[in-house]
Amino acid sequence: MTAPTFLGRVGSIAGSTVSVRQSESVASGIAIIAGRSYRVAQVGSFVRIPQGYHDLYGVISEVGAQATPEAFADARQRGESWMTVQLVGEIVETSFERGISQYPGVNDEVHLVTEDDLGRIYGALDAGQITIGRLAGAxxxxxxxxxxxxxxxxxxxxxxxxxxxxxxxxxxxxxxxxxxxxxxxxxxxxxxxxxxxxxxxxxxxxxxxxxxxxxKDEQPLHIPYWALDPETLLDFLMGPMSEAAYTGVLEKIQAAKLSVASGVPGVDVNALTINTPLPFSLKQLWYELVDPEYKTWADKERTKPALDEAGDPTTLKPPKYQVPGVGSAAPFINQTNVLGIRRQLTQLRSRLLDRQYDFMLHPGSWEPGLDGKSEKDLPELLEAWFGHDxxxxxxxxxxxxxxxxxxxxxxxxxxxxxxxxxxxxxxxxxxxxxxxxxxxxxxxxxxxxxxxxxxxxxxxxxxxxxxxxxxxxxxxxxxxxxxxxxxxxxxxxxxxxxxxxxxxxxxxxxxxxxxxxxxxxxxxxxxxxxxxxxxxxxxxxxxxxNLPPDGERPNSEDPKVTEVWAATRVGEDYGRLAAAWRSQDPKWGQVKKPEKV
Structure with missing residues (x-):
């Protein structure tokens, strides 16, 4: 009497591919073995080929006419059914291993893989295994x-x-x-x-x-600009620059980092580089770069600035200087520390004033003051991301x-x-x-x-x-x-x-x-x-x-078009729609009452 798991016998072997002649007593469908249901002779199902003291395991990749070996093509007229199996591993004694040490022989029995077989393959649950779902075939x-x-x-x-x-x-x-x-x-x-x-x-x-x-129950996202790669940061803030200007800006940043490096654990001031993650003030950097670009002098010796109104780095107010004179007339153009980056500095100021970048350029407690010091530093950022409960x-x-x-x-x-x-x-x-x-x-x-x-x-x-x-x-x-x-x-x-x-x-x-x-x-x-x-x-x-329980699934479901379009329209407030757009917050209308826009 054949075992209930019997599927057929090996007909031919070519490398890791095995052609199996399906038993006439087996029909594709569902088999009930020891009270459990299994899908039989379907693509993706597992098979076991006993080899004495160990078993070979494979996956069915083809079923039907295409699976019939060419040498047995006339078997189609005799009503025989074939399966193509790809060998993937074996169990020697008690442990499963990928790959095979020997091949099956012609006419070797082929069996359906049961839950007991899979238990031998996967081992105990506590051996580093996590359960993620159910076998599609069983x-x-x-x-x-x-x-x-x-x-x-x-x-x-x-x-x-x-x-x-x-x-x-x-x-x-x-x-x-x-x-x-x-x-x-x-x-x-x-x-x-x-x-x-x-x-x-x-x-x-x-x-x-x-x-x-x-x-509610969420934290504000802050990604401090000074923790990012300076080259990437400057590309976003200022755009393309000449090599000399780029080097000049990096030198300013490195000097700003050096000014706050003393006493910071792990920082060697003699080995500090531009990539060392230390706070520095973007506002102060902007001010120190913008002043030489617009500065004029009241005297030829360039000792007295022709300043009409002082700037303010805190509010990003640029200084106002008198317009340079024509020819050799005063005021005189500044020629010291000029990098020729007026357009780039305008872009930097625009980025700093743009509220949609506040999470990065004005990162709350991680934003340094003009002196480069911030209330929170890199340890607090790392703990916030990786050290919570x-x-x-x-x-x-x-x-x-x-x-x-x-x-x-x-x-x-x-x-x-x-x-x-x-x-x-x-x-x-x-x-x-x-x-x-x-x-x-x-x-x-x-x-x-x-x-x-x-x-x-x-x-x-x-x-x-x-x-x-x-x-x-x-x-x-x-x-x-x-x-x-x-x-x-x-x-x-x-x-x-x-x-x-x-x-x-x-x-x-x-x-x-x-x-x-x-x-x-x-x-x-x-x-x-x-x-x-x-x-x-x-x-x-x-x-x-496995599906997560209701209420714990991602917000990625398609809108229910038929149901929603057939429903009665409710009162609409497009002022609220505009406010959500302007605030860049899809939850705007859910957390506060709409204001007049």
Whole structure:
């Protein structure tokens, strides 16, 4: 009597590809084994090939006529059914290993993989495994992945719009935050860059949320300009400059940092560089640069300024000098410390006065006074992001202007990586408390044709971060647009529904196993269903991701067009709409009464 798990026998072997002649007693559909339901002979299902003291495991990649070996083509007329299986690993004694040490023989039995088999493959839950969903072919079986490899070897979550990508990320992060006993892992450390403001409400019970315009239970987002890379900062604030002018401005910044460096822990004034993260006043810098550009002198010896009205760096009021005389007549033009950057200084002043950049250029307690000293410094910033009592930090960047978004993401990643890299041997550093950086909408700033600070920093993280406790999770709906170097370093791929052929090709190229048939299922995956493959998954697996409970899902659902358009219109206030636009705050009308606009 054949076992209830029996599917058929091996017909031919070619490398890691095995053709299986399906038993006549087996029909594609649902099998009930030991009270559990399994999908039989379907693409993505697992099979087991017993080999005496150990078992080989594979994934069905093709079923039907295309799976029939050419040498057995006439079998179609005899009514035989075939399956193509890709071998992926084996169990020797009690441990599962990727790859195979021997091949099956012709006529070896092929069996359906049961829950007991998967238990042997995945091991115990407390061995670094986290449960993220259910097996698509047998939804009574939990799917587990290796947390250590997910974080340290980097990962990518890929899926078209509407495939359930945001919900999957939210569910993944909640699973990561839970220890084996189901309680919250208070020492977990995750930084989520939320481009569209989808995750603040979904993760508020396990996260501290920072927003440009915070609502209740949220923190104001402050990213001090002086903690960013000076070259990137000046490019945004002042635009293109000549080499001499650029050098002159950097020298001013370095001198300003040097003036506050004395006594700061870890700072050697003799080794201070322009990149040392120390506070300095942008207002004072602007004033010191703008004064020589407009200064005139009342005498030829240039000892008496022809000043009509003094300026004020606090209010960004420029000084007023008398207009230079014609020819050799007084007043005389200033020729000292002139960099020829009037246009750039006008742009700098405009940026400082623009309220939409306050989170960066006027960062609350982190904004230095004219003397370069600030109430809060770098330690308070790092503690605010990484030292609070929640496992997740959400930086909601939905209120950040697009003109500065790419530079800002690069700056955030630079702050994160440099701090954890240089403090790697400390209890607060990356090796003692690793950090997972989750980057939503990654194709917007990690494009293969984009040359920006964000892409350069992510390349560094995926190449070097594993050694220093910094892991990356790339989330994107267009994997074909992401830099190949970055995507190739992601050891684990979680691929949801992908309809675009270029995106499917990129996933297929990144597969660690030759599972082309499995990739062909990407366009027909259900919402919230994913193929998981790579370092964190013992086997490439088709998984139904656990849904977060109601009220804890991202704000990314499509509007209910039919329902809303058919409803009776309520009173509308377009003054409130204009106020929300002007305030750059989508929650404006929810937190205060609309004022007259």
């Amino acid at each position: 939804e009574s079986i939990p799917v587990r992945i290796d947390l250590d490899r997910l974080v340290t070897r980097h990962s990518a979550v890929l899926g078209s719009t509407g495939s359930g990508k945001s919900t999957t990320v939210s569910s993944l992060l909640r699973s990561i935050c839970k220890a084996a006993d189901g309680k919250l892992s208070l020492s977990a450390r995750i930084l989520l860059l939320d481009i569209h403001g989808e995750y603040g409400d979904a993760l508020k019970s396990v996260a501290r949320v920072f927003r440009v315009n915070p609502s 929640k496992p997740i930090t959400v930086l909601d960047l939905s209120g950040v202007p697009s003109q500065v978004l790419l530079r800002l993401i690069g700056g955030i990643l630079n702050i994160t990586y440099e701090a954890l890299f240089w403090g790697r041997n400390l209890p607060e550093g990356g090796r003692s408390r690793p950090e997972l950086v989750v980057m939503e909408e990654a194709h917007r700033y990690l494009g293969k044709d984009l040359d920006n600070p964000a892409r350069a920093m992510v390349q560094r993280i995926v190449k070097e971060g594993r050694k220093f406790g910094v892991g990356a999770m790339i989330v994107s709906q267009r994997p074909s647009e992401i830099d190949e170097t970055i995507l190739s370093q992601c050891g684990t791929l979680i691929a949801l529904r992908l309809s675009n052929s270029a995106d499917q090709t990129r996933v297929r190229a990144a597969l660690p196993d030759s599972l082309g048939g499995l990739v062909e299922t990407l366009p027909v995956l259900r919402t919230g269903e994913a193929i998981i493959m790579g370092e964190a998954a013992r086997l490439p697996i088709r998984c139904r991701i």
